[in-house]
Amino acid sequence: MSAMIRVVAIASPEDYDAFNPVFTGEYLIKNSEWHYINSFSRHMKQNGIELIIYAFSSSGKAGLYHSGDRLTRLIEPSKFALKLCRYGFLGKTLGSGINFLRLVRPLLIDSPSVVLSLQFPLFPRNELLTVLSKLFRKKFGCFQSFTLPKGSVWHRTIGRLFNSLVNFFVLTETQALRAIRSYGTQGKVYYVGLIPPYELTEFLLNSASMTRKKAVLFVGRLDDKQKRVSLLLNAFKKVQEKCVDCELLIVGDGFDKPKLEKLTFNLGLRNVRFLGWKSGKELALLYLTSSVFCLPSVSESYAVVVSEAMLAALPVVVSNLPCFSDRIVDGNTGFVFQVGDVETLTKRLLMLLGEPELSREIGENAKKHVLKLINDYAERLCAALSSQE
Known part of the structure; x- marks a missing residue:
């Protein structure tokens, strides 16, 4: 060896x-x-x-x-x-x-x-x-x-000089396309997505089947400009009109938490719980006992929480961002909606909450698919590092 x-x-x-x-x-x-x-x-x-x-x-x-x-x-x-x-x-x-x-x-x-x-x-x-x-x-x-060139000549010069000295880049597909477009670095870019923490993966894969309650789960930083939790709250108002006993679980923290709590009150929402930051087994149990995972972001570089939800066979609903294209096949491994489209988001949530068999099928498809991707990503990273020796 x-x-x-x-x-x-x-x-x-x-x-x-x-x-x-x-x-x-x-x-x-x-x-x-x-x-x-x-x-x-x-x-x-x-x-x-x-x-x-x-x-x-x-x-x-x-x-x-x-x-x-x-x-x-x-x-x-x-x-x-x-x-x-x-x-x-x-x-x-x-x-x-x-x-x-x-x-x-x-x-x-x-x-x-x-x-x-x-x-x-x-x-x-x-x-x-x-x-x-x-x-x-x-x-x-x-x-x-990696450093993207900005508007000034100074930033562009420094950015291009820096990126020319780098031996290799390991980037998500979305990042890689931007790097290639900006610097022509195609020969030294390796496409590798992120994978969930090993301990979390082991816990999710080895846990016995659990009863799922009617709950929509969000996990992420409470930065509404990017994550658009406010859109999810507005969709959940419509969801609750037809699914009166469902919950919305919001995991994470951030400077927009007070604003989102106020919006929850102003919309008259029931059963919305702000749970703060969770990790490890606490987070895994939320993935295993919820019915739907939703990430309505307007931008993401990758969002590994989507992969975590898929590992738990939890059906996901996400906005149609490029970073989800290798994981979410619409109608097969999850569902997508146009960024900002509250009506379609509401329909997708209601469909998964109201059709347990469809929800279970989508979740199992997602789990098989993301497991293969995790192995592929690990092999690509190891190949990228080994090639530098």
Whole structure:
């Protein structure tokens, strides 16, 4: 067998503790669902690829930690750099640069073959990582992250220079098409969708059949400009006129929660529950006991929650976005509706709530289909990383 390929994947932001109060250093070590790259770790190990994920954390002690199939290296961020990041573009640029100097020693210790960026594509994160990787003479790739050119000549020049230095991109089909259109990077782009956390997948696949209540489930960030939960609330008002005992379960949190709670009250809706952020078995049980999953977003890069619902054999109703095209075959593995079309959304929800046999058939089709996609995606990612050796 060939030697193990070591891949270091560097996650953002500059301090996970500040990004989400749940994400303490201890949480990052012990749990996998905080970053989607962890979902691939077992597949990588089986294919001779060792993954170490780097994460900045103020609360965790810096060092390398083992947890199951995962390796996580916590890096203590610079307090001065974090303060700088609060002060506009120049402060963020300087702060990121200072923080990224803390990657030098770990990279020397771990000596990876490939450095993989998981950074949010905000200047200058990926650009700094590119320079750092080239100084260490490492192959550099971007996983679900790339810089699109903006309007100014400066942004276009920096964006094109950065993307020309990247050895390979691992992107969803929607992202890949944009990258190719913008930069002509077709020869070094690998199409790979996201897959659900391994522990969640195992729990969903090994759980006994459960009774499903008449409930519509939404899972996502409460950002109404993107997720359009308000559209779902308006559709649910019409649903409740014909299905008086059904529920709407809203999982997630965000700055639009007060506005959405107010809209729920103004519409006179009953049986709408805002459940907050859920993960692991709590979330899995909601997938297994609901009747329909709905994501009415106006835009998405991938939305792995749709795959999670499909794994639970839960029929899904989603807006007709390109990122769902490989998963949702309308009328077979789920249903789609035009973005903003509240009437069609209402009809789809009522149909699935009122026809248990159809709902069960769609759910089983979805489960078989997404399982095949998950295996395909894992094989593609491993092939992309192995080809860089």
